[in-house]
Amino acid sequence: MSFTEKLNIAAAKNNSLVCVGLDPDTDKSSKTLFEFNKSIIDSTHNLVCAYKPNSAFYEALGADGIAQLKETCDYIKSTCPDIPIILDFKRGDIGNTNNKYAEFAFEYLGADAVTLQPYQGIQELEPYFEYKDKGIFIWVKGSNKGSEEFQNLKVDGKPLYEIVAETALKIGNVMFIVGATYPEELKRIREIAGDDTPILVPGIGAQGGELEPMLKAGLTSESKGLIINSSRGIIYAENPAQAAEDLKTQINQYR
Numbered sequence: 001m002s003f004t005e006k007l008n009i010a011a012a013k014n015n016s017l018v019c020v021g022l023d024p025d026t027d028k029s030s031k032t033l034f035e036f037n038k039s040i041i042d043s044t045h046n047l048v049c050a051y052k053p054n055s056a057f058y059e060a061l062g063a064d065g066i067a068q069l070k071e072t073c074d075y076i077k078s079t080c081p082d083i084p085i086i087l088d089f090k091r092g093d094i095g096n097t098n099n100k101y102a103e104f105a106f107e108y109l110g111a112d113a114v115t116l117q118p119y120q121g122i123q124e125l126e127p128y129f130e131y132k133d134k135g136i137f138i139w140v141k142g143s144n145k146g147s148e149e150f151q152n153l154k155v156d157g158k159p160l161y162e163i164v165a166e167t168a169l170k171i172g173n174v175m176f177i178v179g180a181t182y183p184e185e186l187k188r189i190r191e192i193a194g195d196d197t198p199i200l201v202p203g204i205g206a207q208g209g210e211l212e213p214m215l216k217a218g219l220t221s222e223s224k225g226l227i228i229n230s231s232r233g234i235i236y237a238e239n240p241a242q243a244a245e246d247l248k249t250q251i252n253q254y255r
Contacts, residue, residue: 003112003135003175006084007198011049013082016248017255019200021088022053022072022232026061028236033058033068038075038233043241044234045080047248050227052200055089060113073109084112084199087228090139092117098127106131112245113137113198115177118164122171134139135198136175138168140189143179143203153186161185175200178218180209180228187217194221200227202223204247215254223255 011017023038031039041051053072058065076085085108089167091101105111115136116125128136134153141151151161169192170175176193178186189199199218203209211228218226230247237243 002133003084004173004198006082006112006198007049007135007227010083014046014048014248015060015252016047017101017224017226017228017251018048018228018244018248019050019052019086019227020048020234020244021202022051023057023235025045025057033061033065034071034075037072038066039077040235040240041072041076044244045156047241048083049246050084050086050092051076051087052088052229054231055087056215070109073111077110080111084135085110086113086115086135086137089118090115090116092120094120094124094166098124102127102211106134113175115139118168122164122168125171133236134173136173137177137200138164138174140165140168141178141179141182141185143181143209145181159185160187162188162192165189166198167195168181169193177202179203183210183213183217186214190218190220190225195222195225198225199229200229202229202231204228204230211250212254213239215251219255 022037024033027035031174053069058069073085076083087105107112115137118124153160157165165176175198176189177200178189201214201218206213228251234240234243
């Protein structure tokens, strides 16, 4: 089963475009990373279309953190195997290094998709594209203000982020990442990508992204196609399940 098929099944089953970012901070909880994640997964697995652990929060703890990332991925696959895992590690490298990053993500952790940086050239990402059933999310437009510095640069009159998206679509099984804080750019990427390409949208809530403009810009003609990520807004809510359900409800009311 391809990543897109798995995503669509999960989104339809739970009637949800919500993705929960599993970004636990040891400064904010007395639980281990895995214990924290387990409580979130147990309370939200019927409300989401995907989970997105950000590897930085685990790598910061060294070997123990990596072990708990692995434990988290294994737990998702054993208890809610229909929910895809997007490993957020935004790697960008060349040659054999990409081979090893791909092995880590897809073979060791068992992730269904990864996030990648395109700056080194789309063709260099070929080791990831060799995993035909996996999702490859290319970071074309970040949610942070500083993303304008390079991503909006004009090349022959066209923004660089558009050129990256157009180039990536020619290579393989790509999806895109576009920040919720840039609905106009999201609209343009949807036009380039068409209705069959999922777009991962970070930046809702704490980062300032507004829901309605983002949905208007990025939903497909069938009101699908978006993976709307919320991390802090859900995992640190007093009631994470309620926060996830509230976000799901707001999205579905617009859809």
